[in-house]
Amino acid sequence: MTTTILVVESVVLVLLTILVAGLLRSHAEILRRLHELGAGLDADDTDDTDDTGAPGVSGSTRTRSVDLRSDPAGSFVPAADIRGSGLRDDALNVSIVGAPHRTLLAFLSSGCLTCQEFWTALGGDPRALELRDDVRVVVVAKDAQEESVAALRRLAPKDMPVVLSSEAWSHYRVPGSPYFVLIDGPAGRVRGEGTGATWQQVATLLQQAADDAGDTRREVRIDRELIAHGIEPGDPSLYRTAAQIAQESRSPSPP
Amino acid sequence: MIKLAAHGVAVGLPAGWEGRIQRRQATAAEQTTHAVVHLANFALPEQRDDFGGGVTTRMRAADVFVVLFEYGPESVGKPLFAARGIPRVTADMFGSKRLQRPLPGQLGCQRFFTAGGRPFCLYVVAGSRAYLPRLVAGVNLVLSDLDVTP
Numbered sequence: 288m289t290t291t292i293l294v295v296e297s298v299v300l301v302l303l304t305i306l307v308a309g310l311l312r313s314h315a316e317i318l319r320r321l322h323e324l325g326a327g328l329d330a331d332d333t334d335d336t337d338d339t340g341a342p343g344v345s346g347s348t349r350t351r352s353v354d355l356r357s358d359p360a361g362s363f364v365p366a367a368d369i370r371g372s373g374l375r376d377d378a379l380n381v382s383i384v385g386a387p388h389r390t391l392l393a394f395l396s397s398g399c400l401t402c403q404e405f406w407t408a409l410g411g412d413p414r415a416l417e418l419r420d421d422v423r424v425v426v427v428a429k430d431a432q433e434e435s436v437a438a439l440r441r442l443a444p445k446d447m448p449v450v451l452s453s454e455a456w457s458h459y460r461v462p463g464s465p466y467f468v469l470i471d472g473p474a475g476r477v478r479g480e481g482t483g484a485t486w487q488q489v490a491t492l493l494q495q496a497a498d499d500a501g502d503t504r505r506e507v508r509i510d511r512e513l514i515a516h517g518i519e520p521g522d523p524s525l526y527r528t529a530a531q532i533a534q535e536s537r538s539p540s541p542p
Numbered sequence: 543m544i545k546l547a548a549h550g551v552a553v554g555l556p557a558g559w560e561g562r563i564q565r566r567q568a569t570a571a572e573q574t575t576h577a578v579v580h581l582a583n584f585a586l587p588e589q590r591d592d593f594g595g596g597v598t599t600r601m602r603a604a605d606v607f608v609v610l611f612e613y614g615p616e617s618v619g620k621p622l623f624a625a626r627g628i629p630r631v632t633a634d635m636f637g638s639k640r641l642q643r644p645l646p647g648q649l650g651c652q653r654f655f656t657a658g659g660r661p662f663c664l665y666v667v668a669g670s671r672a673y674l675p676r677l678v679a680g681v682n683l684v685l686s687d688l689d690v691t692p
Binding site for chain 1: 544546547548549555557558559560561562563564565585586587588589
């Protein structure tokens with residue numbers, strides 16, 4: 288009797304061991320797949336993860352680094368105008384390259400849950416968007432074959448262009464929705480791209496992008512003024528300390 | 543040139559131009575609507591009347607707005623639409639009294655014609671006389687690449 292019980296217990300133990308090993312292996316596989324998708328568990332892991340704290344976009348591919356301010360890897364595609372169809376049996380072309388303003392392309396879909404926040408924000412009070420006057424928002428959804436046009440009609444902001452253009456999604460290599468691309472019209476270049484969980488996050492990044500652009504302009508202006516006064520890069524006067532300047536101002540000037 | 547086509551109208555747009563080719567939704571069962579084309583060398587607002595209401599008030603001196611408005615088939619053969627083919631515009635066709643909605647500095651031009659057996663009105667608003675030669679050249683470039691199919 289004791290022997291039988293021991294045998295049964297041993298069999299159960301072996302089975303449980305196999306079950307636990309299988310579960311651990313399955314868990315490891317899930318973690319590996321999640322890591323491949325960019326959803327690492329380590330909060331400090333910045334390798335291709337979202338630095339806005341936003342959830343991953345609802346696409347099957349991995350998102351690019353989220354930063355509406357810069358293009359450190361030189362990965363941005365050349366800017367291009369958007370051509371597609373509208374929501375009322377119309378065709379439209381939105382000029383972006385060469386336009387005297389910046390364009391924020393909002394790649395949204397009718398079905399993604401995170402997009403609802405943006406549809407609501409874009410369709411609400413324009414002042415609440417806190418956008419600068421030189422930013423025009425253009426919503427880009429996929430072609431009618433891949434979208435619900437009826438749902439888009441309900442969601443579409445009435446004062447913003449909504450273009451159905453899978454071609455644009457492909458051109459701008461949009462990994463999924465929501466996704467935002469900021470384009471400098473006069474320069475004809477993409478200045479930043481990424482995603483966010485709320486409009487506030489996107490607006491903050493836009494503000495930072497504008498500030499960065501302002502810094503660059505200021506730097507160029509200062510350089511020009513210095514060169515105009517004969518002060519070129521490397522000029523010793525650029526490296527004087529505050530103490531040296533104070534000392535010179537106290538010294539009596541030559542007669 | 544970017545090609546835009548819908549409702550039997552196709553147009554090539556130079557860099558910096560925007561375009562919409564649409565047909566208003568019928569508000570009654572027996573009502574039929576026809577093509578309305580809006581072209582501009584600036585960002586078109588979404589709320590636009592057929593002949594530029596909501597648009598021209600936003601125009602600057604160097605801006606131009608082009609409307610191609612199709613009338614119903616009952617207008618075919620009427621004297622007003624006797625001109626055949628896509629017209630071209632010249633600076634002397636523009637005047638401040640040819641605007642649907644007169645605004646300071648702006649000039650308008652209106653031509654009626656039939657193309658592809660369809661009656662149209664071409665209506666152009668120029669932002670200012672100072673830029674008129676350049677704007678006329680731009681409009682004619684667009685008109686040279688405009689096709690209407692029956």
